[in-house]
Amino acid sequence: MRAAAGRDLRNAVEGWEHHRTWDAWSQRYAVVTMPRILRTQVIGDVVSKPAAVSWALDVLDLRWRPLLETALAERGQQPWDAPVDPELVERTLEFIPHVGRVAEEHSPLSLRSAGWRRTST
Numbered sequence: 240m241r242a243a244a245g246r247d248l249r250n251a252v253e254g255w256e257h258h259r260t261w262d263a264w265s266q267r268y269a270v271v272t273m274p275r276i277l278r279t280q281v282i283g284d285v286v287s288k289p290a291a292v293s294w295a296l297d298v299l300d301l302r303w304r305p306l307l308e309t310a311l312a313e314r315g316q317q318p319w320d321a322p323v324d325p326e327l328v329e330r331t332l333e334f335i336p337h338v339g340r341v342a343e344e345h346s347p348l349s350l351r352s353a354g355w356r357r358t359s360t
Contacts, residue, residue: 244279245342251276252339261328264319269331270310273338274299280342288314299341306330 255269271288274295279285286294292311296304309327 240285241280241283244276248273248276248280248339248342252335255335256332261323261331262319263313263317263321263323266323266327266331267310267314269335270306271314273335274307277338277342281345300337303334303337306334 251273255273258265258269271292275286275288275291278291278294282294289311292307296307299307306327
């Protein structure tokens with residue numbers, strides 16, 4: 240499952256980096272899905288998006304906290320095709336490759352889930 244999640248994460252990074260039409264749904268979906276795939280790669284389980292975001296808040300760099308919290312709080316609060324703040328899109332496009340780098344740096348072979356903590360890359 241971890242190896243498949245690693246492949247899925249690489250594909251997600253590539254896909255989202257080439258995504259051109261952002262709306263409220265796609266922006267939030269990208270932000271909450273990336274931690275879910277990362278957690279599956281690192282821990283080896285599958286949890287809900289809110290649970291994955293909660294985990295990511297504990298392990299990812301603090302600079303991502305506002306983006307993660309906003310995406311989670313706004314889920315279901317706007318129509319799926321609502322316009323999205325360009326600043327959120329910009330932060331999302333920075334977040335996506337960051338999660339990809341974290342995944343590469345912390346492959347399941349080099350991690351012990353109990354000892355891995357916040358990244359600073």
